[in-house]
Amino acid sequence: MSIRTQxxxxxxxxxxxxxxxVAEKEGFDTEFVRREVAEGTLIIPANVNxxxxxxxxxxxxxxxxxxxxxxxxxSPVTKDLQHExxxxxxxxxxxxxxxxxxxxxxxxxxxxxxxxxxxxxPVGTVPIYEMIERVSDLSYLTESDIxxxxxxxxxxxxxxxxxxxxxxxxxxxxxxxRITKIVSRGGGLxxxxxxxxxxxxxxxxxxxxxxxxxKKYDVSFSLGDGLRPGCINDASDEAQLAxxxxxxxxxxxxxxxxxxxxxxxxxxxxxxxxxxNMKIEERLCHGAPFxxxxxxxxxxxxxxxxxxxxxxxxxxxxxGAAMLCYITPKEHLGLPDEEDVKQGxxxxxxxxxxxxxxRELPNSKEWDNEMSRARFAFEWNxxxxxxxxPETAQNYHDITLPGEYFESAEFCSMCGPxxxxxxxxxxxxxxxxxxxxxxxxxxxH
Amino acid sequence: MSIRTQxxxxxxxxxxxxxxxVAEKEGFDTEFVRREVAEGTLIIPANVNxxxxxxxxxxxxxxxxxxxxxxxxxSPVTKDLQHExxxxxxxxxxxxxxxxxxxxxxxxxxxxxxxxxxxxxPVGTVPIYEMIERVSDLSYLTESDIxxxxxxxxxxxxxxxxxxxxxxxxxxxxxxxRITKIVSRGGGLxxxxxxxxxxxxxxxxxxxxxxxxxKKYDVSFSLGDGLRPGCINDASDEAQLAxxxxxxxxxxxxxxxxxxxxxxxxxxxxxxxxxxNMKIEERLCHGAPFxxxxxxxxxxxxxxxxxxxxxxxxxxxxxGAAMLCYITPKEHLGLPDEEDVKQGxxxxxxxxxxxxxxRELPNSKEWDNEMSRARFAFEWNxxxxxxxxPETAQNYHDITLPGEYFESAEFCSMCGPxxxxxxxxxxxxxxxxxxxxxxxxxxxH
Numbered sequence: 092m093s094i095r096t097q098x099x100x101x102x103x104x105x106x107x108x109x110x111x112x113v114a115e116k117e118g119f120d121t122e123f124v125r126r127e128v129a130e131g132t133l134i135i136p137a138n139v140n141x142x143x144x145x146x147x148x149x150x151x152x153x154x155x156x157x158x159x160x161x162x163x164x165x166s167p168v169t170k171d172l173q174h175e176x177x178x179x180x181x182x183x184x185x186x187x188x189x190x191x192x193x194x195x196x197x198x199x200x201x202x203x204x205x206x207x208x209x210x211x212x213p214v215g216t217v218p219i220y221e222m223i224e225r226v227s228d229l230s231y232l233t234e235s236d237i238x239x240x241x242x243x244x245x246x247x248x249x250x251x252x253x254x255x256x257x258x259x260x261x262x263x264x265x266x267x268x269r270i271t272k273i274v275s276r277g278g279g280l281x282x283x284x285x286x287x288x289x290x291x292x293x294x295x296x297x298x299x300x301x302x303x304x305x306k307k308y309d310v311s312f313s314l315g316d317g318l319r320p321g322c323i324n325d326a327s328d329e330a331q332l333a334x335x336x337x338x339x340x341x342x343x344x345x346x347x348x349x350x351x352x353x354x355x356x357x358x359x360x361x362x363x364x365x366x367x368n369m370k371i372e373e374r375l376c377h378g379a380p381f382x383x384x385x386x387x388x389x390x391x392x393x394x395x396x397x398x399x400x401x402x403x404x405x406x407x408x409x410x411g412a413a414m415l416c417y418i419t420p421k422e423h424l425g426l427p428d429e430e431d432v433k434q435g436x437x438x439x440x441x442x443x444x445x446x447x448x449x450r451e452l453p454n455s456k457e458w459d460n461e462m463s464r465a466r467f468a469f470e471w472n473x474x475x476x477x478x479x480x481p482e483t484a485q486n487y488h489d490i491t492l493p494g495e496y497f498e499s500a501e502f503c504s505m506c507g508p509x510x511x512x513x514x515x516x517x518x519x520x521x522x523x524x525x526x527x528x529x530x531x532x533x534x535x536h
Numbered sequence: 537m538s539i540r541t542q543x544x545x546x547x548x549x550x551x552x553x554x555x556x557x558v559a560e561k562e563g564f565d566t567e568f569v570r571r572e573v574a575e576g577t578l579i580i581p582a583n584v585n586x587x588x589x590x591x592x593x594x595x596x597x598x599x600x601x602x603x604x605x606x607x608x609x610x611s612p613v614t615k616d617l618q619h620e621x622x623x624x625x626x627x628x629x630x631x632x633x634x635x636x637x638x639x640x641x642x643x644x645x646x647x648x649x650x651x652x653x654x655x656x657x658p659v660g661t662v663p664i665y666e667m668i669e670r671v672s673d674l675s676y677l678t679e680s681d682i683x684x685x686x687x688x689x690x691x692x693x694x695x696x697x698x699x700x701x702x703x704x705x706x707x708x709x710x711x712x713x714r715i716t717k718i719v720s721r722g723g724g725l726x727x728x729x730x731x732x733x734x735x736x737x738x739x740x741x742x743x744x745x746x747x748x749x750x751k752k753y754d755v756s757f758s759l760g761d762g763l764r765p766g767c768i769n770d771a772s773d774e775a776q777l778a779x780x781x782x783x784x785x786x787x788x789x790x791x792x793x794x795x796x797x798x799x800x801x802x803x804x805x806x807x808x809x810x811x812x813n814m815k816i817e818e819r820l821c822h823g824a825p826f827x828x829x830x831x832x833x834x835x836x837x838x839x840x841x842x843x844x845x846x847x848x849x850x851x852x853x854x855x856g857a858a859m860l861c862y863i864t865p866k867e868h869l870g871l872p873d874e875e876d877v878k879q880g881x882x883x884x885x886x887x888x889x890x891x892x893x894x895r896e897l898p899n900s901k902e903w904d905n906e907m908s909r910a911r912f913a914f915e916w917n918x919x920x921x922x923x924x925x926p927e928t929a930q931n932y933h934d935i936t937l938p939g940e941y942f943e944s945a946e947f948c949s950m951c952g953p954x955x956x957x958x959x960x961x962x963x964x965x966x967x968x969x970x971x972x973x974x975x976x977x978x979x980x981h
Contacts, residue, residue: 167952168936195955220955263964270908272961279957286964321958322908323893323901361901362854362894388850388890390904390911393919394928398843399886405833405847409807423911423919424932425949441844445833448768449807456768456806459835463715463767466835466868474838474868483839487869491613504870507612510640510665512724513766516717519708519731 096309097135099349101128109135109148117155118453127152131342132378133413134251134351136189136213136311141248147211149188151353151380153373156452157408157443158188160215160382160416161436166426170196172205178432179209185436185480188414189250191215195276199224203247213250215313219277219294229280230287234297242304251311253277253355254301256294257337258317260285265330271321274358278317298341302348311351313382314338319358322390326360327368332375339375346377353413356383359390365403369410380413387418396422401438408446415439437480444479467513471498541754542580544794546573554580554593562600563898572597576787577823578858579696579796581634581658581756586693592656594633596798596825598818601897602853602888603633605660605827605861606881611871615641617650623877624654630881630925633859634695636660640721644669648692658695660758664722664739674725675732679742687749696756698722698800699746701739702782703762705730710775716766719803723762743786747793756796758827759783764803767835771805772813777820784820791822798825798858805831810848814855825858832863841867842876846883853891860884885924912958916943 100107106121110128113135114121127133133152142148151158163178165171175194182190192206192214199221207214222240226232244252255277263282266272273279281292294301305312318334320326338354345352354376360368365386372381385400386407392399400418408415419427419435427435447455458477465473471488478484488497491504502511545552551566555573558580559566572578578597587593596603608623610616620639627635637651637659644666652659667685671677689697700722708727711717718724726737739746750757763779765771783799790797799821805813810831817826830845831852837844845863853860864872864880872880892900903922910918916933923929933942936949947956 166949167954168949195952223954266961267965270905271912271958272965273957276951276955276957279960280955282957282964283960322904322911324905324908362850362890363896389886389893390907391889391922391924392886393907393923394925394932395882395886398846398883399890401843402847402850402887402890405807406851421932421950423948423950424929425936428935437840438843441834441837441840442847444836445807445844445847448834451808459767460715460769462835462838463769466767467716477836478838479836480839484869487839487866490873491870503868504611504613505866505868506721507640509612509668510721510725512718512721512727513716515724515728516711519727520712520717 094306094349095139096306096349096351097128097137098131098346098351101125102349109137112148113150117150119155124150127154130378131346131352132380134311134353134380136250136351138245138248138250138308138310140246140308141207141214141250144208144248145211146213146250149212151382151414153378153380153411153413157412157446158414159436159439159443160189160191160414161187161432162191162193162416163427163432164193165196165202167196169426172197172202175202176205176209177429179206181429181432182436183212185433186440187212187436189213189215191217193217193220195220203244203249207248215251215253216244216249217253217277217315218244219255219280223280229284232284232293234293237293237297238300238304241301245304245308245310249310251313251353253313253315254294255281255315255317256292256298256341257314257334258282258292259295259337260291262318262330262333265333266318269320269325269328269330271325273318274321275315275317275319277315281317298344302345302350305350306348311353312345314341314352314354316355316357319356319384321359323359323361323388326357327364331357332371335372335375339377342376342379353380353382356381356412357386358384360386360388360403362388362403362406365406366410369407369412373411381411382414382416383407383412384416385418393423394420396420397435397438401442404439405442405445408443409449415443440479469499469501539751539794540584541751541794541796542573542582543576543791543796546570547794554582557593558595562595564600569595572599575823576791576797577825579756579798579825581695581796583690583693583695583753583755585691585753586652586659586695589653589693590656591658591695594657596827596859598823598825598856598858602857602891603859604881604884604888605634605636605859606632606877607636607638607861608872608877609637609639610641610647612641614871617642617647620647621650621654622874624651626874626877627881628657630878631885632657632881634658634660636662638662638665640665648689648694652693660696660698661689661694662698662722662760663689664700664725668725674729677729677738679738682738682742683745683749686746690749690753690755694755696758696798698758698760699739700726700760700762701737701743701786702759702779703727703737704740704782705736707763707775707778710778711763714765714770714773714775716770718763719766720760720762720764722760726762743789747790747795750795751793756798757790759786759797759799761800761802764801764829766804768804768806768833771802772809776802777816780817780820784822787821787824798827801826801828801857802831803829804835805833805848807833807848807851810851811855814852814857818856826856827859827861828852828857829861830863838868839865841865842880842883846887849884850887850890853888854894860888882925914944914946
């Protein structure tokens with residue numbers, strides 16, 4: 092078996108086509124990207140069996156542009172494949188950087204195959220969802236089931252997998268002190284397995300065997316935070332940090348195998364604790380990219396959790412989070428539909444871009460400035476096309492001022508022609524110019 | 537003429553009923569609130585002629601809960617009074633702390649009277665909008681027009697007025713260097729007046745006379761930032777800071793008259809500059825409460841500017857902003873309707889609450905914790921009622937799982953019954969309990 096991960100090549104000093112591609116996209120030179128991949132601070136989740144089927148390589152790292160992941164997938168309650176493929180389409184249309192197929196209902200293998208076939212961006216999964224479909228009772232799950240499912244998904248072309256290997260038996264009592272205990276689906280299943288069997292977390296004990304599979308296909312770890320806080324009260328607590336420390340150890344073990352790693356993070360964190368959470372992850376996990384879910388900065392925003400978490404996501408991105416897992420308006424209430432996917436994704440694209448601007452990354456602020464120049468010039472069509480969702484921007488404008496005439500008008504319905512400050516400033520510029528002109532003429536005569 | 541502002545009484549050591557009311561609402565003692573009002577770090581915008589007509593006093597200050605303002609008002613393009621009153625209703629329903637009537641179309645005096653009559657929360661205005669209705673050409677506006685309109689609005693019961701007195705003649709060339717120059721409506725009008733007449737800003741030269749009117753009715757200053765940046769490129773620049781310095785001087789002049797002051801702030805600020813902006817205002821304006829518009833953290837989110845600015849607003853609130861002026865999804869595109877008002881306001885209520893939680897203010901995190909306990913208990917109806925918008929929360933839940941049965945189900949459509957981690961943790965708790973029970977029984981036998 093040959094080792095053929097991006098990390099392996101990068102450490103050998105080889106610039107793969109994928110490293111090249113990421114450097115181009117990010118506006119950095121290839122040597123910088125190669126070094127980052129070699130050091131583990133940047134991953135290129137690119138399963139060789141997805142690369143050969145049209146994956147367009149991208150990078151996730153703490154020193155490059157902040158990325159956004161979209162979760163979708165069937166549930167036992169709603170399980171229509173076409174519906175999920177439409178969510179993938181929406182994800183691609185609005186610029187998702189990766190997607191996770193979190194299906195738990197219907198024919199999981201078939202759904203996954205279709206998603207990978209249709210996705211030019213990396214696809215992640217949480218393989219424990221399929222594992223428990225194989226057994227009549229969760230506690231019957233064995234190491235061989237675990238490795239079988241992982242191998243099968245790796246072979247299918249999954250680019251990264253969430254593996255909750257850091258939730259140790261010893262930490263369950265820590266979680267029981269919390270208001271919402273465990274809120275990670277995978278974490279809950281593993282805690283249940285541990286409690287029923289009395290044994291250690293099987294993903295922890297099988298970790299090196301999982302590495303063996305991952306390096307054969309270049310699957311990246313997304314080390315899952317089964318103990319992520321489920322409310323701001325539980326944030327940054329003993330349970331969360333105990334698990335994070337183990338994820339740091341596992342990072343080193345994966346790296347020993349040349350397997351790429353990112354770390355999953357919370358969840359729910361109040362604003363004043365976000366910077367701390369980004370720093371502690373960097374330190375405990377040796378600089379591995381941090382992939383955070385939100386975080387939500389308050390628990391009271393049900394129905395608007397995409398907004399409440401976009402706040403946390405922008406701050407997390409500013410302080411170094413490499414990828415933001417989106418949250419939809421339906422979070423805590425139900426399974427998202429296509430419109431929810433769109434709303435969640437757009438909120439997160441805004442958050443990620445705000446973080447890129449704050450970190451002064453290449454080709455970030457330029458977009459804003461182009462928009463601002465179009466605004467001052469009253470180039471409405473250019474403003475729409477530069478907007479994060481051109482169709483919506485134009486619709487909102489045209490509700491009150493429809494028609495060709497208003498697409499070049501020097502005002503909008505907010506201020507009207509008499510009150511528009513930018514139009515006023517244009518006149519002032521003109522007046523200043525005229526005065527200069529007069530002065531020049533006066534000098535000549 | 538007797539001086540009868542809240543600041544006057546507070547400085548005399550008198551606890552007014554309004555100071556008492558604010559202390560109750562905020563969860564602080566009256567002496568703390570009185571001292572804050574006396575020092576100018578907390579204002580109670582309460583025009584005596586609005587107080588007598590049912591104003592419920594509230595406070596805006598850097599050491600109390602973060603507040604949210606809603607702007608509405610007619611424009612020359614859409615000018616229906618009933619429409620604006622419905623926006624007021626929506627504002628009250630979703631918890632706006634103050635409203636500003638920014639009408640520029642229709643019968644302004646009548647609209648303002650109706651808004652004040654229907655509003656138990658403070659009403660602010662930007663009186664220059666009415667002033668320019670009185671003159672055929674902006675440059676004809678005189679000091680007497682200015683004072684007349686201000687006196688008339690003060691008499692009507694307006695609680696605070698935006699006065700752009702800091703935009704000096706000398707600063708206009710600084711604004712001309714910018715991409716979007718001036719984007720404040722009032723600022724644009726004044727810059728135009730200055731350029732046409734060649735004179736100094738009339739609000740600056742008449743400032744003491746305005747103070748005389750304000751103290752008669754206890755109108756608070758909202759010192760306007762006519763030079764606020766209109767895009768992130770222009771943020772924190774020379775023009776903005778030059779004006780802010782003047783607002784600091786004017787604050788001291790107002791305080792000499794026992795007139796309450798808050799300072800208006802931007803606008804558009806990238807994430808990494810927000811904390812700096814909050815600090816520099818505190819220093820230059822002697823601790824007067826900062827009332828910021830957004831700020832937007834990126835310019836590319838047209839159609840979603842309520843989200844892009846809620847990010848900035850939450851950070852601003854965390855670093856000391858006293859009130860957040862909301863931004864709707866229609867910003868930069870058109871006049872907001874009722875649904876836009878709702879969406880903007882809710883995004884800002886989330887931002888303000890997130891800031892309160894971050895600053896660990898009284899009665900803030902408790903709301904989150906109550907929600908989190910309801911989540912773990914699967915008390916769906918309680919979750920809805922604790923949500924920022926109960927109706928939407930319940931609708932989102934009921935789309936996939938309608939009916940009485942699911943309102944007490946221990947799962948939702950996101951995970952379904954088999955995958956719900958909180959349900960799993962309840963079982964684990966049960967198992968632990970059973971083991972303890974067995975142990976106890978074993979000991980007895």
